[in-house]
Amino acid sequence: MFAHVDINNCYVSCERLFRPEFEGRVVVVLSNNDGCVIARSNEAKAIGIKMADAEFMVRERLEESNAVIFSSNYALYADMSARLMNNLARYTPTLMVYSIDEAFMAMGGLIEMGLDRYTAMISHNVMRDTGLPITIGVGPTMALAKLANKAAKKKKRGYLVLDDTKKIDEVMVDFPIEDVWGIGHAYYHKLTEFGITTAQQFRELRPDFVRQHMTIQGWRLHQELWGIPCNVVRDVAERSKGIESSQSFNTYQTELEKVEEAVAMHASTVALKLRQQKSMALNLTIYLRTNKHNVKHDQYYPSITVKVPFAANSTHELTRVCVQALRAIWQPGYNYLKTGVRATGIIPAGEVQYNMFVGHENSRQQNLSELMDSLNDRYGRGTLRLAAEGFDKTWKMKQDYLSKQYTTNWREIVVTK
Known part of the structure; x- marks a missing residue:
């Protein structure tokens, strides 16, 4: 016998757990940049709010129902x-x-x-x-x-x-x-x-x-x-599907330097996820997107897939490859709204074959990445990062309704009286 378990209205339930006064009210959670509805309470479903509805299209209905709106709080x-x-x-x-x-x-x-x-x-x-x-x-x-x-x-x-x-x-x-x-x-x-x-x-x-x-x-x-098992429950999920990190910018970006910072951040996120599941990637895809809904702007949707010289999961190596790939597809004169990094060709870390010329450098980068992970686990994600990610992230996504990180940030932990 097998059991399938899922959280009811997952993101809404997570928010309500720390704000129980919102039980019984219309609650929605919005996607990156507060663009679309990605989670709804049963009360929101009852008034006709659908998954992926654009926020501006249902804004009036949400206001009329005195709805509670949250930005995506993925850390929580x-x-x-x-x-x-x-x-x-x-x-x-x-x-x-x-x-x-x-x-x-x-x-x-x-x-x-x-x-x-x-x-x-x-x-x-x-x-x-x-x-x-x-x-x-x-x-x-x-x-x-x-x-x-x-x-x-x-x-x-x-x-x-x-x-x-x-x-x-x-x-x-x-x-x-x-x-x-x-x-x-x-x-x-x-x-x-x-x-x-x-x-x-x-x-x-x-x-x-x-x-x-x-x-x-x-x-x-x-x-x-018919009750004949053809799928098997495994201790770990399949690694072959790929790992991706992406987000839309809060405003249009026209400068290569700012987009490089975003790509470096996404490369760092992908590298961390690979290390967490003890995997390495053979291929990296980097892409750019303009706003397809804005017909007044010229459209450009470039992407490039590059093969990593040797399967890697170090932040330094993946960031270097991704930034170089971005420069290959960059074209000035466009208003870019989104960028992302996708890792494919994922294999277990223990199955990588090196040659005599890369062992020392790979070991050094691996040690540096593990040191970053250790410090960030202790002091909070992003405490130590590559300078390529930038410091003044003016391109950071819009999150006007972001709740506190109740369980992952000591400064925002729940206070009882």
Whole structure:
């Protein structure tokens, strides 16, 4: 058996945890530069606020409903996510962190009190120990666990266990096909052409038909909905998807020096994430974006992918490569709104092969990066950084509604009276 756990309205729940007076009110969290809605309370959903709505388009509606607005506080959300995952690890021998607010748990062979009681206990204890409301779906495969989670939300229940055929069939009958894990935009339209609108109808298709029209991924999903596991919960998430750091500027940028500072900051963030998961990157992609919504400005969307001479995760090496790559695609005369760095070709740090000419320099850079990590862990992120990141970050993103970093900054810790 597998369990899928996620935080209800994750970013909103994190904010409400430290501001409980906002329970029952319309609450939204905005994306970088306070541009779009990326998290909504149930009250916000009830008044028609949709995911990815531009803030300026729903501003009047938010004001009329006396809504509470927050800028994205990723430091807070990441810390609360880590607390949740550490808590969940107490209840399973194998935990796979799927995203900042989701995880899969292996549940087989460890429940003596019964799945329903065990799941209810996890839900209660997590709320008690972290303050975060969660929903848990349990099923014989990861796809069915994910389906059970969504079904529990629709029924406004804290958990749902699908541990026999009858329960699975009851949920499948009217479960929308577009809500099934793994059914993306393309698969959804293809299935609706065949008249498939529910999970049960999809499950009734012949396996060879699914294999023909939906490749091996669709076939695996079909098997999972029949209770045949095709996915495996791993102790660590897959490294091959890539790591990215990006953000929009608060104003248009036209100077290369300022954009270099932003690229250096993103390269540093990517390097840190690589070291945290004990990985190294073989390729780096650097890109620039103008504002596609401003038709008065000339448009330019350059990007370049470069191969790192040897797989690396040191801040110095990645920053050097990224800044050089930026200069190769830079064109003056444009109003740039966004830049970012993406690392791909990610491999475990222990599998890198060097030659006799790079060992000393790589070891030195690695030691410097580890020293930076140690100091920043102790005194706060950004305490020690490369000069290439700049000091007066005039390009820093807009965050007019940013809450405090209650759990990661001693100066902003909660004060009780």
